Amino acid sequence: MRGNFAKITKILSAGVVAAGLLASASAKAAEDTIKVGILHSLSGTMAISETTLKDVMLMLIDEQNAKGGLLGKKLEAVVVDPASNWPLFAEKARELISKDKVAAVFGCWTSVSRKSVLPVFSELDNILFYPVQYEGEESERNVFYTGAAPNQQAIPAVDYLMSADGGSVKRWVLEGTDYVYPRTTNKILEAYLKSKGVPAEDIMVNYTPFGFSDWQTEVSAIKKFGSAGKKTAVVSTVNGDANVPFYKELGNQGIKAEDIPVMAFSVGEEELAGLDTKPLVGHLAAWNYFESVNTPENKKFIADWHKFIKNNKRTTNDPMEAHYIGFNMWVKAVEKAGTTDPDKVIDAMVGVSVPNLTGGYSAMMPNHHITKPVLIGEIQANGQFQTVSKTPGLVMGDEWSDYLPDSKDLISDWRAPLSCGNFNVKTGKCGGKGTN
Amino acid sequence: MKIFRAIGLTLLFLLTTLSSSGAAEADLRAIIAKFATAADFSETGVIVRELTATGDPAVERPLAALAEGNLYIRAADSMVFVGKEASDSIQLFDPLSGEAAGEASADDLTQIGVNNTLRRTIRDALGTLTLGSKDPTVRIAAADTMFKTPDAANIEPLDAAIASETVASVKALLEQARGASILVSDKPDADKLAAIALIGARGDRNAVSLLTSVEANASGAVKEAATAAIASINSTLAFWDAGQNIWYGISLGSVLLLAAIGLAITFGVMGVINMAHGEMVMLGAYTTFVVQQVIRTSFPGLFDWSLVIALPLAFLVAALVGLAIERGIIRFLYGRPLETLLATWGVSLILQQAVRTIFGPTNQEVGNPSWMSGSFDIGQLAITWNRLWILVFALLVFGVLLYVMKRTPWGLQMRAVTANRRMAASMGIKTPWVDALTFALGSGIAGIAGVALSQIDNVSPNLGRGYIIDSFMVVVFGGVGNLWGTLVGAFSLGIVNKFLEPYAGAVLGKIVVLVLIILFIQKRPRGMFALKGRAVEA
Numbered sequence: 026m027r028g029n030f031a032k033i034t035k036i037l038s039a040g041v042v043a044a045g046l047l048a049s050a051s052a053k054a055a056e057d058t059i060k061v062g063i064l065h066s067l068s069g070t071m072a073i074s075e076t077t078l079k080d081v082m083l084m085l086i087d088e089q090n091a092k093g094g095l096l097g098k099k100l101e102a103v104v105v106d107p108a109s110n111w112p113l114f115a116e117k118a119r120e121l122i123s124k125d126k127v128a129a130v131f132g133c134w135t136s137v138s139r140k141s142v143l144p145v146f147s148e149l150d151n152i153l154f155y156p157v158q159y160e161g162e163e164s165e166r167n168v169f170y171t172g173a174a175p176n177q178q179a180i181p182a183v184d185y186l187m188s189a190d191g192g193s194v195k196r197w198v199l200e201g202t203d204y205v206y207p208r209t210t211n212k213i214l215e216a217y218l219k220s221k222g223v224p225a226e227d228i229m230v231n232y233t234p235f236g237f238s239d240w241q242t243e244v245s246a247i248k249k250f251g252s253a254g255k256k257t258a259v260v261s262t263v264n265g266d267a268n269v270p271f272y273k274e275l276g277n278q279g280i281k282a283e284d285i286p287v288m289a290f291s292v293g294e295e296e297l298a299g300l301d302t303k304p305l306v307g308h309l310a311a312w313n314y315f316e317s318v319n320t321p322e323n324k325k326f327i328a329d330w331h332k333f334i335k336n337n338k339r340t341t342n343d344p345m346e347a348h349y350i351g352f353n354m355w356v357k358a359v360e361k362a363g364t365t366d367p368d369k370v371i372d373a374m375v376g377v378s379v380p381n382l383t384g385g386y387s388a389m390m391p392n393h394h395i396t397k398p399v400l401i402g403e404i405q406a407n408g409q410f411q412t413v414s415k416t417p418g419l420v421m422g423d424e425w426s427d428y429l430p431d432s433k434d435l436i437s438d439w440r441a442p443l444s445c446g447n448f449n450v451k452t453g454k455c456g457g458k459g460t461n
Numbered sequence: 462m463k464i465f466r467a468i469g470l471t472l473l474f475l476l477t478t479l480s481s482s483g484a485a486e487a488d489l490r491a492i493i494a495k496f497a498t499a500a501d502f503s504e505t506g507v508i509v510r511e512l513t514a515t516g517d518p519a520v521e522r523p524l525a526a527l528a529e530g531n532l533y534i535r536a537a538d539s540m541v542f543v544g545k546e547a548s549d550s551i552q553l554f555d556p557l558s559g560e561a562a563g564e565a566s567a568d569d570l571t572q573i574g575v576n577n578t579l580r581r582t583i584r585d586a587l588g589t590l591t592l593g594s595k596d597p598t599v600r601i602a603a604a605d606t607m608f609k610t611p612d613a614a615n616i617e618p619l620d621a622a623i624a625s626e627t628v629a630s631v632k633a634l635l636e637q638a639r640g641a642s643i644l645v646s647d648k649p650d651a652d653k654l655a656a657i658a659l660i661g662a663r664g665d666r667n668a669v670s671l672l673t674s675v676e677a678n679a680s681g682a683v684k685e686a687a688t689a690a691i692a693s694i695n696s697t698l699a700f701w702d703a704g705q706n707i708w709y710g711i712s713l714g715s716v717l718l719l720a721a722i723g724l725a726i727t728f729g730v731m732g733v734i735n736m737a738h739g740e741m742v743m744l745g746a747y748t749t750f751v752v753q754q755v756i757r758t759s760f761p762g763l764f765d766w767s768l769v770i771a772l773p774l775a776f777l778v779a780a781l782v783g784l785a786i787e788r789g790i791i792r793f794l795y796g797r798p799l800e801t802l803l804a805t806w807g808v809s810l811i812l813q814q815a816v817r818t819i820f821g822p823t824n825q826e827v828g829n830p831s832w833m834s835g836s837f838d839i840g841q842l843a844i845t846w847n848r849l850w851i852l853v854f855a856l857l858v859f860g861v862l863l864y865v866m867k868r869t870p871w872g873l874q875m876r877a878v879t880a881n882r883r884m885a886a887s888m889g890i891k892t893p894w895v896d897a898l899t900f901a902l903g904s905g906i907a908g909i910a911g912v913a914l915s916q917i918d919n920v921s922p923n924l925g926r927g928y929i930i931d932s933f934m935v936v937v938f939g940g941v942g943n944l945w946g947t948l949v950g951a952f953s954l955g956i957v958n959k960f961l962e963p964y965a966g967a968v969l970g971k972i973v974v975l976v977l978i979i980l981f982i983q984k985r986p987r988g989m990f991a992l993k994g995r996a997v998e999a
Contacts, residue, residue, distance in 0.1 A: 068814055070923050072822040190502060192578055203968045233967040236927045238918045239716065241709040241848070242962045252666035254674030266927075269824060269919045277836055277845040283581040284609075299824025299919060304834075306530075307577045403576060405530065413502070413576040 058101040059094075059365055061086060062121035064132025064142070064153075069109025070236070070265065074344075075134050077295060078156060079104060081345045082131050084333040085352045095359055103127055111141045118142040122149045128365035129154065129355055131348060136160060136205045143168070152367050154355065156347035158290060158312075160209035164424040164437035164446035167367070169374060170394045171351040172344060173313055174422040175213050179260075181399040182288050182311035183214060185414050186258045187221065191401075192286065195255040196227045198247050200263060203232040207262035210290070214260060216428035227255065237267040240274040248278065251285045259287040268296050272305055282307025282403070294340035297408045305404045313383070313397040314346035315410040320384040340408075346382050353379040354389055375440055385419060392437035392446075394422025485517060486557065493523055493556055496532065497539040502576050509579065513586035521590055523556040528583040532556070533570040544570065585610045592622045597631050604634035609667060611638075613646035637663055644675050653683045661690035665841055669694050701841040706959050712848040714955025715855040716917070718948060719910040720928040721935035722858060725947040726903030727783075729936050730866075730879050731896065733791055734802045737809040738932060739925025741904045744782060745775035745911020746920045747816060750825045765830040768912055775908040782812075783904020787897045795896075809925065817922040827915040851913050858906065863944055865902075875899050879942070938978055940988030949989060954978075 063082045065075035086100045094100055103125045107114040114133065121127045122145070129152040133139045136159055146153050146167040158173040186194040197218060201207025211230055218228060229250050231243060251257035263271055268291070275287065288309040294316045297305075316327065326349065331337045354377045359365055362373040378388035387395045396419040402410030425435035425447070434451045438444075445455035492511050499505040509527070512520045526532045526543040533544040533551065542553040542562060551570055553562040575583075588606030591599050600622075607615050619639040626632040640656035657675070660668050669691055676687040720742060727735045749771040756767050763770070786808055794801045829847060836845040866872040877885040878895045886892045911924070918924060939950025954974065961970035985991070 067822075068810075068817065070926070072817060073824065073921055073923070076822040190576065190578060192581075231966060234971060236923070237967060238927060239709075239713050241712065241845075242706075242959055243967065245705060245709075245843075246963065249666065252670035252673075254670045254672075254677070266824075266919045266921060266923060270917055273829075273917060274845075277834065277847060278843055279836060282577050283584060286577055295823060299826050299921070301826060301828050307580060309577075411530075411574060413574070 058099045059096070060101050060103050060125055060127040062118075062125065062127035062130035062132070063102055063104045064107060064114065064117055064121065064130050065134065066109040066138075067104075067106040071109040071134050071138075073265065074295065077339075077342070078131075078134070078344055078348055080334060081330065081348055082352070084330065085349065087333070088329070089352075089356060095356055096363070096365070107138070111135075111137050114138040115141045115145050118145045118153075119149070122146075122151045127151070128359075129367070129370070131156070131351065133157070134344075139168075140205075150367055152355070152370060154348070154351035156344040156351060158343070160206045161213075161424050161426055162209060162429070162432055164392050164394075164439075166371065166393075166439055166444070166446060168393060169351060169354070169389065170422065170424070171347040171354075173397060173399075174394055174424055175210055175426055176423040177313060177397050177399055177420045178290055178311050179210050179214055180217060181416055181420065182290070182309070182401060183217065183260065185309075185311075185401045186260075186286070186288060190414065192256055192258070194258040194286075195223070196250070196253060196257040197223065197229070198250055198257065198259040199228065199230045200243065200247070200259055200261045201230075201232050202237070202262065202264040202267060203234055204264070207232065207264070210262050211260075213426045213428050216426075220428065233263070233267065235265070235267065237263075238270045240271050244271075244274045244278050244280065247285065248280060251280075257285050259285060261287050261289040262291060263289070264291045265296075268292050269299055272300055272308070275308075276304030282309075288401075293342035293344075294409065295342050297404065298340055300408070302404050302408045303406050306406055308404045309401060309413075310404070310410060311399065311401050312343040312410075313399060314343045314381070315400055315402050315412060316341045317402070317405075317409045317411060318383050318400070320382065322380055322384065323382040326382055350379060350381055350387050350395065354387075354395075358389075371439070372441075387419070390421055391440045392422065392424050393439055394424055396421050485515070486519070489515060489517060489519060489557060493541050494539070496527075496541050496573055497534045499573075502574065502579055505573065505575070506579055506582055509582055509586065513590070516590075518590060518593075519557050521587060522559055524583050524587055524590075526556065527573060527575060528580050528587075530572060530575055532573045534573060535565060536569050536571060541573075542570075544572075581610075585612075589615065589618060592618055593625075597628050600626075600628075600631050601634055604631065604638045607638040608634070608641045608671070611641035611645045611671065613642060615639075615642040616646060616648075641671055644671065650681070650683055653679075654686050657683070657686045657690050661694060664694050664697055666698070669698070698841060704840075705842055706963065707956060708842060708844065710956030710959035711952060712852060712955070713959055714952035715848075715852040716914065717931055717935050717955055718859065718951035719851065719855045719913055720907075721932040721947055721951055722855075722862060722944075723903045723905075723907030723910060724932045725936050725939075725944055726862075726906065727900055728933070729942045729944070729947065730875065731899055731903070732798075732879075732941075733795075733900065734798050734805065735791075735900075735903075736802060736806040736929065737786065737812060737925075738904075738907055739927070739929035740809045740812040741779040741783060741907035741925070742911040742914060742928055743816065743922065743925040744779045744812070745908035746827065746915035746918075746924055747820065747825070747911075748775040748778045748908065749912045749915045750820075750827050750920050753827055764828070765832060767828075768830060768833075768916075771912050772909050775912045776905040777908075779908025779911070780901040780905030783907075784897055784901040786904075787900035791900065792893065792896065809929075813922045813925070820922075822922065825920045827920050829916055833916060847916050851916065854913050858909065859944070859948055862906065866944065871895075871898070934975075934978060938981065938988055940990035943988075943990040946988055946990035 063079050065079040066072050067076055067079060083102055086102045089095060090099050103121060105117040105121060107117045118130060121130055131154045133142060133155050134157050139155055142153065143165055151167060153168045154171055155168055156171050158178050161174045185191040199211045199214060201211055215228060233243065247259055286307065286309055288311060290311060292310050293312060327341055330341055354374065357377045357379060358370050358373040362369040374389050375391050376389060378386045381387040383398055385398060387397055389395055399416045399420055400412050401414040402412050405411050424437050425432040427433050434449050435447050436450055437446045448455050492508060495508050499508060512524060523532060531544050533542050535542060541556055543556050544551040544553055550564045550566050552564045554560065555562050584606055588603045591603045594600055616639060619635055619642060623632060623635045623639065626635055637660055640659040643652050643656040660671060672687045672691050676684055676691065679687060723741065724738045727733050752771040752774060753767045756763050790804050791801060794804060833847040833850055836843045874890050874895050877890060878892050882892055935950045935954060936947055938954065939946030958970055958974050961973055965973060
């Protein structure tokens with residue numbers, strides 16, 4: 026055995042040396058390219074969601090190169106795999122910035138991975154585009170948030186359920202996975218519902234662990250809570266793999282969307298791909314994009330995606346659109362600044378406006394969040410969403426929630442002279458604190 | 462609107478024997494044609510109510526189609542059709558007569574959108590319209606809908622339906638629906654009290670739901686009666702709740718048992734710390750997926766048999782992979798638990814990534830056969846078919862495994878090798894092959910567990926991760942090396958977990974269970990059913 030191991034180590038080290046040589050060779054060839062870092066998990070639990078984002082970034086970079094690149098140079102993607110391991114995200118981010126000298130990084134999915142890379146980005150002064158809907162309560166100079174803040178997803182979704190169209194819901198179950206995004210979102214929602222006159226006994230909050238698969242007790246508790254003679258709805262911040270068994274149990278226990286609708290914030294086309302959606306028709310999701318949106322931009326995007334991934338069945342989803350918007354914004358800002366120097370690009374980003382896929386324009390705001398329309402969709406038998414409600418205009422991302430006592434006085438404005446992510450309007454000082 | 466409906470329903474019951482005249486049909490067509498001009502859901506809803514108000518049973522077809530999203534407008538002439546999706550076009554049918562009306566491509570048609578509120582309106586409307594159906598199950602569904610959405614206007618049609626009803630069980634449901642409608646009407650209190658007694662006897666959650674809203678709006682004797690009825694129903698329901706927790710616990714236990722039983726062989730009997738056990742479960746689930754894919758494309762008629770077909774295949778796939786792992790890696794590492802742990806952990810990563818590369822990182826859809834979908838009621842206890850079958854299946858697997866271990870020559874050799882390897886070898890048993898086959902058996906059983914778990918969990922490369930910790934917990938808690946221990950361990954952990962969950966929540970519940978196990982292992986390091994004898998010390 027020992028002999029074998031020695032042999033294996035030898036082969037391995039030879040391989041490493043060879044790889045190193047290749048890497049340095051490609052680094053030399055790539056001197057007149059602009060490098061773009063892609064920081065998405067390609068293995069581990071989050072690979073299910075993040076692999077698609079890596080692919081869409083490669084597609085966008087390919088397309089930009091076909092158009093002649095950027096500032097006369099070709100773009101080059103540098104893909105790393107942080108393997109769903111939060112500390113590894115920080116290490117890989119450092120590697121991308123210091124070793125590969127990337128001009129910007131597109132990446133992260135979970136909030137904890139974002140929090141883990143924040144210090145790296147501010148220390149090494151680079152740019153991160155974060156494409157996923159999140160809990161807010163954050164605004165960093167080096168980060169551009171292209172996903173939805175709570176007021177671009179959660180609040181409009183609850184408003185819809187309270188409206189006559191949505192069924193005039195009076196009783197609420199807030200069901201979530203036990204981590205930072207659901208906990209903060211539910212805190213905001215609870216405060217919001219109470220401000221709308223919903224009594225505390227009509228709100229039930231429940232959390233389950235990551236990857237939870239036995240939903241019998243929770244679903245029967247929802248059924249029980251829903252039989253109090255008032256219209257009840259579930260607002261679900263259940264994340265990732267736990268959704269499939271959750272919906273299967275709902276279907277099996279016969280909870281119909283007409284009676285108790287479930288409004289989800291983390292269930293998109295990709296998650297539904299592993300499900301028979303016939304028993305789920307009518308359950309809802311709130312996003313800023315659906316694959317079923319009928320616009321020429323979206324049709325082209327889907328066709329390009331199918332061609333790139335060579336599979337006509339692959340779906341598109343909201344975080345993909347966020348990367349589409351983020352990447353185009355970055356390209357525009359680089360052209361505006363005439364350089365890829367992160368400092369200059371960060372200043373050029375604010376005010377940049379690019380077309381989104383739902384037939385309008387999204388603009389980068391001074392708080393590094395973007396404007397988006399909010400769509401509410403119902404699940405259809407074919408695994409797609411049908412839009413049942415759309416905000417009349419664009420909604421501006423609000424990073425510091427107005428419904429939380431700690432953050433209601435804070436604003437963020439990264440333009441000079443304020444240049445502050447957490448300015449307290451009451452005290453007139455930069456450096457207030459949020460709930461996190 | 463209520464007046465419209467009342468008039469419509471009275472008309473319906475006057476006219477049921479008469480066929481609708483040509484003029485009435487033309488009226489219906491005129492109303493249906495309005496769907497083409499409806500701008501939003503509320504306008505569509507107005508048209509739906511108008512159709513219902515005609516009380517003509519012929520409106521059932523277009524309304525049912527609308528509820529399912531199968532009503533289309535042809536762009537060329539704004540005509541409304543019922544559509545059925547064919548391979549690359551949509552077949553059109555007349556909304557009233559149901560006669561075929563050619564086909565069109567999806568681009569030339571606009572689907573009429575529905576949302577939950579509309580679906581509910583349509584369901585309520587169809588409830589009243591189908592009250593006179595010949596099929597008792599349709600009448601039961603109608604009675605159920607009318608119970609859930611009581612309306613004073615329903616009393617009259619329900620009276621008529623009760624008078625002509627012949628099936629006793631349906632009649633009882635209709636009377637309850639009538640009672641519900643009386644409670645929301647302005648009938649005298651005496652009628653309402655009778656209705657409360659009737660509904661109180663029903664004793665389920667829907668009754669509580671209705672009575673709670675009555676209690677909130679009523680006063681005097683009616684309010685008191687409602688309060689009393691709710692209290693009495695709730696006390697019965699509390700009893701059923703306990704039964705429900707036990708059932709959920711047993712069901713969770715059966716899942717734990719299935720996941721752990723293969724490990725009870727590889728870890729329990731052979732002592733191999735097999736971190737790739739979860740991946741064997743995953744391979745079984747993926748085999749089910751592949752089998753279903755082949756059936757879907759080539760033999761759609763066999764879909765209900767897909768799981769039965771997948772079982773032997775999953776066993777074979779996982780057993781072969783297990784055999785390869787044992788021959789290729791583990792046999793060099795016997796007696797070195799730490800290295801085994803690391804090596805099998807590595808294998809588990811390799812298997813996960815291999816599956817991810819071949820099938821992609823996203824979840825794969827594994828369908829439930831019809832006999833595993835839905836639920837049935839025992840009293841106030843809803844039991845889902847898939848959970849029940851998984852329980853039966855887990856016990857079956859356990860029984861077969863027990864038989865193999867205790868009653869076959871192979872089982873005897875397996876136990877002999879575990880008890881004393883050198884002695885067994887001197888008796889002429891080929892210990893390396895017994896090791897290999899035992900490991901293959903454990904892996905194969907994990908594979909068939911994967912077939913069952915594909916019915917309730919995600920089929921993704923991470924499937925196995927979720928079960929590995931629980932499996933080890935069950936085997937260690939039950940007593941290493943003892944199959945009965947695994948059985949008792951799985952069910953007691955399941956039941957304790959499910960009893961804690963409603964009070965402590967899922968997160969805290971799990972922590973409490975883990976703490977309890979740690980304390981238990983401190984007290985009894987060998988688990989509940991420890992093996993006795995010298996072999997244990999070896």
